[in-house]
Amino acid sequence: MILTLVEQTNGQPDRLSLETLALARRLGSGLGAPVHAVLFGTGARDAAADLGRHGVGVAHVVEHERLDAYAPAAWAAALAQLMSGAKVVLAAGSERGNEVMAHVGAQTGLPMAANCTDVSPRDSFGLVRQRWAGSLLEDARLDGDMRLLTVAPHAVAVEESAGPAATIETFRPELTDRDLRVRVVGRVEAEKGKISLADARVVVGGGRGVGGPEAFGILEELAGLLGAAVGVSRVATSAGWRPHSDQIGQTGLRIAPDLYIACGISGAIQHIVGCKAAKRILVINKDADAPIMGRAAYAVIGDLHTVVPAISAEIRRVRANGAAAGRG
Amino acid sequence: MNILVCVKRVPATGGTIVLTADEQEIDTRYLGFTVSPHEECAVEEAVRIVEARGGTSTVLTLGPAAAEDQLRDALAVGIERGVLLETDGSDWDAVATAGAIVDAVKSQESAAAPFDLLLFGNEAADTGDYQVGIRVAAGLDLPVVIGAKAIEILDGAVRVRREAAGGGWEIYEVPLPAVVAVKEGINLPRYPSVPGRLRARKKEIERMTPERRAGGPEKLRLRLPVEHHQAAEILGSGPDAAPRVVEVLQKLGVIAS
Numbered sequence: 001m002i003l004t005l006v007e008q009t010n011g012q013p014d015r016l017s018l019e020t021l022a023l024a025r026r027l028g029s030g031l032g033a034p035v036h037a038v039l040f041g042t043g044a045r046d047a048a049a050d051l052g053r054h055g056v057g058v059a060h061v062v063e064h065e066r067l068d069a070y071a072p073a074a075w076a077a078a079l080a081q082l083m084s085g086a087k088v089v090l091a092a093g094s095e096r097g098n099e100v101m102a103h104v105g106a107q108t109g110l111p112m113a114a115n116c117t118d119v120s121p122r123d124s125f126g127l128v129r130q131r132w133a134g135s136l137l138e139d140a141r142l143d144g145d146m147r148l149l150t151v152a153p154h155a156v157a158v159e160e161s162a163g164p165a166a167t168i169e170t171f172r173p174e175l176t177d178r179d180l181r182v183r184v185v186g187r188v189e190a191e192k193g194k195i196s197l198a199d200a201r202v203v204v205g206g207g208r209g210v211g212g213p214e215a216f217g218i219l220e221e222l223a224g225l226l227g228a229a230v231g232v233s234r235v236a237t238s239a240g241w242r243p244h245s246d247q248i249g250q251t252g253l254r255i256a257p258d259l260y261i262a263c264g265i266s267g268a269i270q271h272i273v274g275c276k277a278a279k280r281i282l283v284i285n286k287d288a289d290a291p292i293m294g295r296a297a298y299a300v301i302g303d304l305h306t307v308v309p310a311i312s313a314e315i316r317r318v319r320a321n322g323a324a325a326g327r328g
Numbered sequence: 329m330n331i332l333v334c335v336k337r338v339p340a341t342g343g344t345i346v347l348t349a350d351e352q353e354i355d356t357r358y359l360g361f362t363v364s365p366h367e368e369c370a371v372e373e374a375v376r377i378v379e380a381r382g383g384t385s386t387v388l389t390l391g392p393a394a395a396e397d398q399l400r401d402a403l404a405v406g407i408e409r410g411v412l413l414e415t416d417g418s419d420w421d422a423v424a425t426a427g428a429i430v431d432a433v434k435s436q437e438s439a440a441a442p443f444d445l446l447l448f449g450n451e452a453a454d455t456g457d458y459q460v461g462i463r464v465a466a467g468l469d470l471p472v473v474i475g476a477k478a479i480e481i482l483d484g485a486v487r488v489r490r491e492a493a494g495g496g497w498e499i500y501e502v503p504l505p506a507v508v509a510v511k512e513g514i515n516l517p518r519y520p521s522v523p524g525r526l527r528a529r530k531k532e533i534e535r536m537t538p539e540r541r542a543g544g545p546e547k548l549r550l551r552l553p554v555e556h557h558q559a560a561e562i563l564g565s566g567p568d569a570a571p572r573v574v575e576v577l578q579k580l581g582v583i584a585s
Contacts, residue, residue, distance in 0.1 A: 009494060070498070093458075095493065098451075099474055102459035106466035111423050111544030114451075114458045127545065131454055136345055136354070137553050140545040150458075181471040182502055190495030198493070202582055226582055234365075237513065244477070244513025245491060250453070251365045251512040259582055269341055280580065282573070283560065296560035298576055300569040310567030314574045315583060322584070 002028045003083050004056070005075075005091035005100060006037045011046030015158065016092035018054055020151040022159040023119065024090060025055035030121030033087050037166065038062060038079055041070070045168065052165040054158075059166040064173055070096070071183035076103030078173035086146055088119075093150040101150050112148040113140065117155035130155075133250040133273040154256045154277035197246060200229035203257045205248060205275065207233035209264020209285065209304055213241040218308045219263060225315045231255065233271045249274035263304040267292025284308065329383035329481065332436070333374040333447040334429060334461075335367040335402060337395040338454045351549040354454075363398050365512040366449030372517040373479060373510055374447055375406035381481060383444070384408050386436070390428055392417035396533055403528035404520035410531060411436065413538040419455070423543025426463030432536055433468060445486065448509040450474055465507040473500045474509040 004024045006017040021035065028035040034057040039048050048059035062078045079100065083089045089104060091097035093115040105112035115130040117137065125142050130152045142149070190196070197203065204223040206216055216230065223230045231248040232241070248255055249271045260278035265271060267290055275281065276295060283296040284304045293299060300307050339359040346355040363371075374385045387402040389395045390413040399410035413428050420428070437443065446468075448461035458474075465472030477497075478489035481504075488500045488508055520528070563572040578585035 007493075014493075095475055098458035099462070102462040103466075105423075105459060106426075106463045109423075111421065112457075112459055113545045115456060126548075129545070131456055131550070132341065132345070133456060134553065135341070137551050139548040139551065141548060142545040144544070182473055182500060184498045185501050186499035187492065188489075188497040188499070190492075194495065196495045198495075226577070238516070240516065244511075247513070259577075259580060269345070282563075282576070293560055294555075294557045297558065298563050298573075299560040300563050300565070300573060302564075302566035302569065306567045307569065310570035311573050314570040315577070318574055318578075318583075 001086045002031070002033050002035045003079065003086040003089045004035060004037050005079060005097060006039050006047065006051065006059075007092060007094060007096060008039055008041065008043055008047035011043035013047045013051065013054075014092065014094070016094050016097070016151075016153050018158040019154065019156045020090060020092045020097070021051070021054040021056065023116075023151050023156045024088070025159065027088055027119060027121045028055065031087050034058065036060060036082075036086075038082060038171075040067060040075055040078070048166060048168050052163045053160045055161075055163065056166040059168050060171040061168055062171050062173060064175060066175060066180055069184040071180050072096070072099045073103050073107075073182055074173070074175050074179040075100045076107055077175060077179045078171065079104050080107055081173050082171060083146065088147045088149065090149050090151060093152045097150050101148055105148050110144060110146060110148050111142065112150070113142050114150050115152040116149050117152050119149065132269070133254070134276070135269045135273050153254050195227065195229040197229040197231050197248070197255065198253055200255070201257050202226050202228035202259045203231050203248070203255055203261070203278070204228050205231045205233065205260060205262045205265055206236060206242075206304075207263070207265030207271070208235040210236060210241070211264075211305075215305060216242065218305065218312070222261070222308050222312045225312055228261075233265050233268070262292055262296075263308060265292055266290045267295065329377055329381050329444050330441050331374045331377060331383065331385045331445045331447065332388060332433065332443045333367075333370050333385065333402070333407065334388050335363040335371065335398055335449070336389060336452045336454070337361050337391045337398045338364060338452065345552060347550055347552065351551060352547070353550070361394070361397060363401070364449045364451070364453035366451065366510060368517045369512050369514050370447040370449050370510045371402045371405060371407060372515045376515065377445070377479070377481060379406070386411060388429065388432060389413065390420060390425055390538060391415060399533055400528045400531070401520070403531050404524040405518055406524065410533045412533050412535050414535055415538065419547055420540065421543040421545065422455075422457040422459045422463060424541050426460050426467060427541040427543075428538035429460070429464050430467035431539060433464070435536070442505065444504045445481075446470070446505070446507045448507065450509045450511045461507050461509040468507075470505055470507050471502040472507040472509070473502060476508050476510040477514050479508060479510070479514065
């Protein structure tokens with residue numbers, strides 16, 4: 001069995017977990033083992049219903065009256081109770097995925113390979129994992145009868161195919177007070193209507209070239225017109241121009257939008273690892289030789305302080321013309 | 329409060345990474361060394377908590393003799409004691425590292441007072457294992473919260489705020505002693521003062537020889553990812569490029585055409 005933690009939100013499996021299932025399925029066919037999924041929380045049953053298309057044979061829905069809130073060690077304990085006989089136990093390299101698998105490793109004493117990009121299911125179990133958030137790769141070997149790993153975000157593409165629905169089984173773990181010592185005891189909801197940087201299809205990014213907190217207004221304006229989120233490089237948060245939660249990069253978020261518009265960002269490694277999964281990058285930069293140009297599909301050479309407002313104005317003009325034509 | 333903060337010496341990679349000929353390490357001949365930004369913030373947080381509530385702070389690292397520099401960097405911003413678990417400089421995996429830290433914590437605690445709070449960076453900048461703090465907590469039977477963007481010390485407990493995946497915040501509250509792994513953004517680390525640097529230079533560093541446990545995974549070699557660099561399509565220079573940009577946005581379906 002290949003046992004996969006599948007994270008879900010409101011009954012929808014998370015994208016990173018579906019990427020993880022694509023690797024799990026590959027391992028399953030290489031090792032001749034069925035893929036099982038484990039799901040927690042409200043909506044788990046709904047999310048499980050759809051997993052057959054991602055190669056899952058059996059989906060274990062964990063139910064326990066004390067698991068109403070996320071509790072990493074308790075999730076790990078449930079996984080550890082389900083994993084006897086499993087050849088591989090894996091999760092997404094998300095914050096929770098890495099956390100839960102680290103707890104599984106700590107509880108069982110097994111090593112855990114974090115943020116793998118590829119695994120070969122042959123005898124030696126060769127794997128490739130990310131170092132420096134993906135600026136460097138490590139070829140490694142993981143020994144043992146049971147391997148624990150997480151899958152680096154956006155390293156494996158989601159695979160869907162027609163297949164029989166997964167069998168859903170309810171699992172009730174044995175949990176101790178110790179497993180439940182650490183749990184979410186409160187939440188502060190996100191600002192209403194704010195587009196989440198992690199999920200935005202279009203992201204407008206600003207870096208050192210923005211020059212100060214006020215000039216982010218023009219980036220916000222463009223983002224508003226595009227339905228985009230605003231992100232920043234590390235310089236902009238270290239200087240206190242923007243909150244750290246907006247940071248894209250090794251110590252911030254890894255994003256994978258359809259389009260990333262990078263304004264006044266030179267492209268330090270720390271930032272590139274956070275945005276290189278974007279389908280396309282449009283660079284706006286004064287320096288035609290900036291390292292980020294090597295990542296750009298499109299580029300405008302110029303000062304963002306004049307280029308960005310010009311783009312916003314042009315979008316407004318085109319939209320106004322379109323509306324006028326529509327009325328006429 | 330008696331606080332321990334753990335850091336790791338890593339090269340300051342900056343621009344391009346170059347590997348050694350045997351593909352086992354980063355070529356650091358022309359590089360400086362530092363610790364992860366997460367760990368700089370963990371050090372700063374320890375200093376602030378002790379400033380606010382009294383107590384003592386200790387910085388610990390596992391690494392080569394030269395990792396003394398990173399301990400002194402922490403001493404220079406206000407950490408009181410430094411402990412070096414000295415190795416030959418080869419990579420220690422997360423299982424081995426956590427085991428050595430657990431041993432050291434136990435020996436430190438038997439010699440002096442127990443730690444109330446053990447701080448880590450969320451993940452090391454280089455190996456990115458995301459697990460040393462969690463394994464140390466398990467080894468010491470302590471609760472552990474990761475991803476901390478705010479720490480509030482309560483009476484006998486610690487409250488931690490962490491970013492939730494879909495936006496917003498999660499709140500955790502655990503009894504002390506506890507392990508907390510912090511993320512950059514929790515604070516803005518201070519720069520060391522000149523007197524701080526001088527004080528740090530004179531301080532005694534306590535050295536211990538750690539015992540290495542078997543763990544995994546086993547590193548075979550390092551390599552640089554194959555990057556698909558492309559020549560960018562230049563849409564123009566300055567604000568005159570705006571119409572071309574908007575055409576591209578329409579072509580990509582970002583805005584209606």
